Amino acid sequence: MIEFTHFNEQGRAKIVDITNKNETSRTAIAQSSLLLTNEIHNKIANGSMEKGDVLAVAQVAGIMAAKQTSQIIPMCHPIALTSIDIVFHWERVEDAYRLNIKCSAKTKGSTGVEMEVLTAASVCALTVYDMCKSIHKGIIIGPTFLVSKTGGESGDYSRNEFTKPV
Template structure:
């Protein structure tokens, strides 16, 4: 079991010890998306959704999710986040629109913020679905993935792997 960092000598789950890792500036960018019908696109962009400003609510939900990641992902360390930014980009796709969600998370610490960025992107998409489901329950949440990470020892190797896979 010594090759697995999340298991102790008894083969039981543990949180990885990061006490000796140096504190560095760390960032992560994650993306997700949601495919919506033209009707939903028009209501969101014109501010006519009955539940209110969809993107504002989703943005706040994503920020809250990033801050609570360690509460819902068992082996994540609680992290003092230094910055969270969520941006939205509309893209045309046949008779529908895709809303691309991009989340950037920053900290200065001993572990990365990939899980916080991924969690925020996922919850942002889920919140948009929740706010628009009365019109169409057939919306499709797209792939959620890590776009970039910086900081820490593995960052250059990881970024090369990521660039090669994209």
């Protein structure tokens, strides 16, 4: 019989016990993107979006989301983040623009920060969508993925395939 890590003996959800795991330095980087029209790109770049500075608001939303990950993802442990950073990079794609979002975080603890950077990247992209949807609702979000992580018992991870650096 398979023993599930996130279920107790009654088959009910539980958070995994990390009491005996070593505290180590841990990092993670996640990426997301949005495919935007020329008009949206120009308004963001020129600071003329009606709702304000899209990238500043999205950046703060992403940081706030990283700090609140354990509140919205049921099996995530609350962790003390020691660093969160979000950077943006524009890329011309045929007759549109791709806004790449790279989120990185660090902690020193018993569990990693992968979910925090994935949540930050996702919320950051959703915030851009929210601030730009009045111009065009066909904005495409994604892909969103883990780029790399360090530390912990499972070791380091680096995604090489399909990844363009931001």
